Amino acid sequence: MTKIIRVPVKEAEIVRLRIIEDGKLDPERKIKVIDADERFLEIPVTDDIEGFETYQQEDALFYNKWRSLKEILNGSIKENELEMLPSGWQILGEIIVVTIDPAIEHLKLRVAEALLQMYPYCNTVVRDLGISGQFRLPEREILIGNSTETINKENGCFFKLDVTKVMFSKGNLHEKALMSRIGKHETIVDMFAGIGYFTIPMAVHAKPARIIAIEINPQSYAYLRENITLNHVENIVEAKNGDCAELTPEGIADRVIMGYVGTTHHYLEQGIKALKESGGILHYHETTPESLIFSRPISRIEHAASEIGRHVEIMDCRKIKKYSPGIWHVVVDARIS
Incomplete structure (x- = not known):
């Protein structure tokens, strides 16, 4: 089967990222530009996509003669x-x-x-x-x-890394694309910056006033520094190497990203304290059992905020991907005042 959907060029990148996130992009066929009254892209898919009509593609272009x-x-x-x-x-x-x-x-x-x-x-x-x-x-x-060292290009950004030394997940493309569209003119703290997974696309595309990017792993931090230079965002990003429990500043941020999973909740107090007293946005990641998929991260945010006299308004909750059987990686966006 050679299924495709047709998407206007101006919408194609966001739709493509969503299809990749859903695991429905056909990796063996090329995306084709077609000329009609408006320029469209034919995006090859493996299943129907909600909101789009599915067509059978003629003259599909494959990346190579080997299909699998x-x-x-x-x-x-x-x-x-x-x-x-x-x-x-x-x-x-x-x-x-x-x-x-x-x-x-x-x-x-x-x-x-x-x-x-x-x-x-x-x-x-x-x-x-x-x-x-x-x-x-x-x-x-x-x-x-x-x-084992390479430069990976994603969403107009360059990420240098050694695949035997640091992780690079392509499973949260939609979340990284979302982060790249917010934060203009803001001060942002990225508490678990890694090699710049969120920091770099934000700096390149959203153009915030300042990003403080904190990373504890010395090898990831070294690549974070290189990627800041590689993407020409030295005037926006300040990188810090160390434990975010000690290095996270207080009261300066319009937005805080907590993009780590596993023990992220232990650092919620520092994340909330980093936000301005006048308020700001917290993007909190967690791995959560399906039965508690949003209730647990929300309750943890509310408890940490109440401990230091802050108020929480939940703005959005998103599933990122299945982390392991019965466990989901989720994100909760909360306005803290």
């Missing part, structure tokens, strides 16, 4: 092994990051070679083995290639 790993390896490995091949992977710059089932460990090099056939502009394949520790360090095995 199964197509490349069919006939050379066992049928049950074909079913265990990875169905998705990340491409960061010229590097492919893939998770491979331990049951087909013996095929990992063949999988890597097949992926390079599919993406000839890439030069390195790295196997993802999970994350660990306070700094959420990736555990990764180089399968083919030498260089």
Whole structure:
């Protein structure tokens, strides 16, 4: 099936990001520009998209002649092994990051070679083995290639990173795009800045007056500094290396981003205190059981605010992605006064 939706050019980027977030973008076909009364893009999709009519595409343009790993390896490995091949992977710059089932460990090099056939502009394949520790360090095995440092382009921004040293998630594209459209002329504190996941798109697109970006991991902080320079936002972003429990300023921010998950709630008091006494917006991320999906993060914000005499108005709640079985990564936007 070669399904597409047709989207006006001016709306296409936001729609594309939403489709990626929903897992419905067909990664094998190219987006095509079509000329009609108004310029449209044909966006290839794998399922119907709410709010858009679905069409069958004529003359689809594929990125390469190989449609899938199964197509490349069919006939050379066992049928049950074909079913265990990875169905998705990340491409960061010229590097492919893939998770491979331990049951087909013996095929990992063949999988890597097949992926390079599919993406000839890439030069390195790295196997993802999970994350660990306070700094959420990736555990990764180089399968083919030498260089693990790359520059990934996303939403008009450049992110330099080493895929074996720091994480880069493409699973919250919509949230990063949303953050890139708010905060003009504001003072913003990004308490868990990483390599600049939210700081960089905000600085590049929204043009706030100032962003204070705090990152505890020395390796992530080093790339944050490089990405500030790479994107020419030195006049906007001030980077700080250390624990946000100690480095978060008080009473200066119009907006605070708490984009970490796991122990974020331990830092809610610092996040709320960073906002101006006249009020401001808190963007609070948390991983939450489905049964408590928004009630727990909201109650935690309200409790932390009441402890220091502040008032909370909930503005929005969003699901970002499934974090693990029964657990959701969510964001709550709250106005604090």
